[in-house]
Structures are given as C-alpha cells and as structure tokens.
Amino acid sequence: MSTGGGEAVAARGVGKQFGQVSAVHEVDFTVPTGSVTALVGPAGAGKSTLLRLVLGLGEPSTGSIEVARRGPSAIGPVLSPRGLHPARTVRDQLGCYAPVAGASRRRVAAVLDETGLSTVADTVVAQLHPGQQTRLALAIALLADPPLLVADDLFAGVSGIEKGWLHELLRRHVQRGGTALVSSDALADVVSVADQLVVVSEGTVVWQGTPTKLRRGHPDRLVVAAAPSIALATALAARGFTDAVMRPDGRLAVAEADEATIRAIAHAAQVRIADIAADPIHPDRVLASLTKPRRHRHTVASPTPAAFAPAPTSYGMPR
CATH class of the missing domain: 3.30.70 (Alpha-Beta Plaits)
Known part of the structure; x- marks a missing residue:
C-alpha cells in the first residue's frame, strides 16, 4: 500500500444527468491521500451518485473525476445495499470474492480476524445483525488490501459500539498508508473520524473543510x-x-x-x-442548518422551442 501524498480522488465540475433529471451539478472536491474524507448530506443529496462515479460505475455527464489508481486491487468498494447472499456463510461469501481479489486462504483468515468476524465465520449472512453485515462488506473490500476504500452509507443501521469499531478500522487503514472516502446521512457519525468533510445538499457541495473549521463556525x-x-x-x-x-x-x-x-x-x-x-450543539443540528431535504431533483434546461413548436413538459422526480 502506497504512502505517497497527493490526491487520491479529484472531482472537478462534476455533473450527472439521468435523462432530464440532474442528480449532481458542478461538484468540486478532492480526497487527499492518507485521509478519511466524508461526503455528508440528507438522503437524496447525491452522495451515492458521486461515489458510484468515483468507482467507475458510471461516467460524469459534465466535468471529470480523476482517481490516482484504478484496477481490481486499487479500490475497495462497499456499496449500499451490501450485495451479500443471505444463504452463504461469512467464510463462503469471502471465498467467492477471494479469487477475483487474488487473495489466498491466509489472506481470507487475516481479513476475518481484522474485521472481527472469525467467531461468526460459519454463520449464514441472514443471521448476522446489520453491523456484522457491514463488517462483512468491508472484509470483502479489504481482501486485495486496496489503497482506497470507498464506502456508501457505512454507518447506516449500526449501533454506537459498531460505529466506534468502524472508526477504528478507518483510522487503521489510514495509518497503514490508505485512504477512505465514505458517505453518511448523519454528521454525528463521521465528525470524529473524518479529516475532511464535504457537505452535499440538493446535488451540490454547500460546505467543505475540516471538522475543526466546522466546530469553529458552529x-x-x-x-x-x-x-x-x-x-x-x-x-x-x-x-x-x-x-x-x-x-x-x-x-x-x-x-x-x-x-x-x-x-x-x-x-x-x-x-x-x-x-x-x-x-x-449537536453535529446534526449543524448539518440541518447547512442543508435541506431534497424534495425534487433539478431538471436540465431544455432548448428554447421554435415559435411554432409546443413547449416541452417539465418533469421532476422525488428520490
């Protein structure tokens, strides 16, 4: 895992449209190598869209996203929903992904230990609580020891104890020279672990900086x-x-x-x-003051119709 500096991810003027619907618009942010960066905002703000673009699961309609390293072992994705097979055991789930990641049996065992799943390795996924399922999704992402972790809704549905454990895992990853980009609907879940916060509302970045800067302003x-x-x-x-x-x-x-x-x-x-x-002041009071729930998505402006043509219908879509 590289310990070099620079930017692991750089988003410049990023927009993403689905038909006439604009999911994100003119988004700029960077993820410094060796940091935990958190995208924070209410549901529907565009966080998942941005993470999927970082992962290469889509192309920006405008602007660009540059990732320092690409490839099967360069990025460890944790998507939402987690994509786990409910009937497989923890060990079997990891075993399915190990060949793709080039991971040996020894590496599978090491990841089980690192994520605290060794004691439930023979338990089927359906019997795991949400925090354990998130650990398993992280274990899969860590199989190839990727320099960049990208995790969507990492703290959703997990207990306070599990959140503390996730914070420790992220810090350990960074201490080994890695980088993490995570998303959350709640500022309280990330403010104590993030080195940088990027607050997103209605598809645009409304604030970014360090937690210290945020506390100073609120x-x-x-x-x-x-x-x-x-x-x-x-x-x-x-x-x-x-x-x-x-x-x-x-x-x-x-x-x-x-x-x-x-x-x-x-x-x-x-x-x-x-x-x-x-x-x-609770962190989520601060988040509420910076953002607003997204009731609709912006629509892409249509060309001005010719005088003889009927005006196009405007469409909005709640998320």
Missing part, C-alpha cells in the same frame, strides 16, 4: 440569563468575546467563554446573572 455555547443582557453583551465584547447572540427570550448565548470568565466580567460590569446553562 461552536457550543453557554446560555446566560442576565439583567440587563445588553450590558453583559457589551462588557463581553469589550473583553474580546464578540460571539454572543441575543435569543428571543432575552437570554444571551455566548461562545468561546467559560462560565467563570462570564461571571467575572458580569461582576465587573455590575450585571446580575440569574442562571448559566450549557447549550452544546
């Missing part, structure tokens, strides 16, 4: 009931704490200041504080 706050609140806001601003928002109920939501600091500034300004309550 910080946790302390909500202060003070009298008068305006005087406290003024006193805080004079001390450099300018990120304070007046709420409709008159309380002040303050970022980047701890409770002791707020009380000290209030005391110096002769402002009485009745209460201070923590207001940690």
Whole structure:
C-alpha cells in the first residue's frame, strides 16, 4: 500500500444527468491521500451518485473525476445495499470474492480476524445483525488490501459500539498508508473520524473543510440569563468575546467563554446573572442548518422551442 501524498480522488465540475433529471451539478472536491474524507448530506443529496462515479460505475455527464489508481486491487468498494447472499456463510461469501481479489486462504483468515468476524465465520449472512453485515462488506473490500476504500452509507443501521469499531478500522487503514472516502446521512457519525468533510445538499457541495473549521463556525455555547443582557453583551465584547447572540427570550448565548470568565466580567460590569446553562450543539443540528431535504431533483434546461413548436413538459422526480 502506497504512502505517497497527493490526491487520491479529484472531482472537478462534476455533473450527472439521468435523462432530464440532474442528480449532481458542478461538484468540486478532492480526497487527499492518507485521509478519511466524508461526503455528508440528507438522503437524496447525491452522495451515492458521486461515489458510484468515483468507482467507475458510471461516467460524469459534465466535468471529470480523476482517481490516482484504478484496477481490481486499487479500490475497495462497499456499496449500499451490501450485495451479500443471505444463504452463504461469512467464510463462503469471502471465498467467492477471494479469487477475483487474488487473495489466498491466509489472506481470507487475516481479513476475518481484522474485521472481527472469525467467531461468526460459519454463520449464514441472514443471521448476522446489520453491523456484522457491514463488517462483512468491508472484509470483502479489504481482501486485495486496496489503497482506497470507498464506502456508501457505512454507518447506516449500526449501533454506537459498531460505529466506534468502524472508526477504528478507518483510522487503521489510514495509518497503514490508505485512504477512505465514505458517505453518511448523519454528521454525528463521521465528525470524529473524518479529516475532511464535504457537505452535499440538493446535488451540490454547500460546505467543505475540516471538522475543526466546522466546530469553529458552529461552536457550543453557554446560555446566560442576565439583567440587563445588553450590558453583559457589551462588557463581553469589550473583553474580546464578540460571539454572543441575543435569543428571543432575552437570554444571551455566548461562545468561546467559560462560565467563570462570564461571571467575572458580569461582576465587573455590575450585571446580575440569574442562571448559566450549557447549550452544546449537536453535529446534526449543524448539518440541518447547512442543508435541506431534497424534495425534487433539478431538471436540465431544455432548448428554447421554435415559435411554432409546443413547449416541452417539465418533469421532476422525488428520490
């Protein structure tokens, strides 16, 4: 597995149309080699379409997607749905894919250990819980020890414990020199493991950057009931704490200041504080503020009809 730098994936001006329906439009993002990059957005945002284009399961209608390495052993795909045969055992499922990946029996055993499936190797897929089925899909993807993992809806239907295990697997893959591109409907599922976030809404990228940058723009706050609140806001601003928002109920939501600091500034300004309550912001509240559910897909503009021709019908399609 290569440990070189650069870009494992580069999407530039990517659009994908299905007939008159535009699934994604003018999408730009890169996946740095040796990183975990997460595509995040509500259902129907275009994440699966983008991942399938990265995997070569379709061609962009516009723009381009460049992948540093192609080939059967270069990319490990985890699709949704997982494509597992319900009547096969875990071991048999891996055995079916091993020849394609050029994997030996020893490699199959190693992947079973790596994904924690050795104890259920002789269990049929239908009896596995969703987290174990996701582990099996990952095990298949890892057979060829690919430098790039591409996983769609990786955290869907899995428990909190399983999510923690998936985070560890992704970090181990990166520590070995690999790269991962994953998608999720929930920011909370990826914010603690991703090196880079690409937020997608209605087929376009609406925000991208590091989790640190995202937290900085949407910080946790302390909500202060003070009298008068305006005087406290003024006193805080004079001390450099300018990120304070007046709420409709008159309380002040303050970022980047701890409770002791707020009380000290209030005391110096002769402002009485009745209460201070923590207001940690949940990652999915942040995601909701950046995106909106996709009720329809954009339609491709039709050519202007000639004067004698009837206007074409416009079609929309919910996902």
